[in-house]
Amino acid sequence: MDGGDRCRSPPQGASVAFARPGVSVLALALVGLGYGVISDVTATAVAVYWRRALYGCVASRLYMAWCTAAVVLLIIAGRLFDLTQGYGTAVLIAAGGNALSVLVALGLPRQSTPRAPSDKAH
Numbered sequence: 467m468d469g470g471d472r473c474r475s476p477p478q479g480a481s482v483a484f485a486r487p488g489v490s491v492l493a494l495a496l497v498g499l500g501y502g503v504i505s506d507v508t509a510t511a512v513a514v515y516w517r518r519a520l521y522g523c524v525a526s527r528l529y530m531a532w533c534t535a536a537v538v539l540l541i542i543a544g545r546l547f548d549l550t551q552g553y554g555t556a557v558l559i560a561a562g563g564n565a566l567s568v569l570v571a572l573g574l575p576r577q578s579t580p581r582a583p584s585d586k587a588h
Contacts, residue, residue, distance in 0.1 A: 508532075514577055
């Protein structure tokens, strides 16, 4: 053995405290809740910022980009783990992306008056 066998040492600290089935179920439920909320907020934002005729086009492109990012970013995170032997770099990059998203969201124009329920030209 080269001494790099990670299976020999028992889990330490927080990993022991949180290694319970109930915690796993709760964590997965919270992840699902987060995805659901973001999906609904995204659909609402598309409806608010684009006219009804463009909703399908804009929403489909946005959701396809989201799905593509989910696959590609997992591969990038795995490569970063291989290079650094930890997820710290990937987490910092994700945090930076989230901070940038918040700044973009804060820069969106406010909706001062409700739109008409129909896009029909008069």
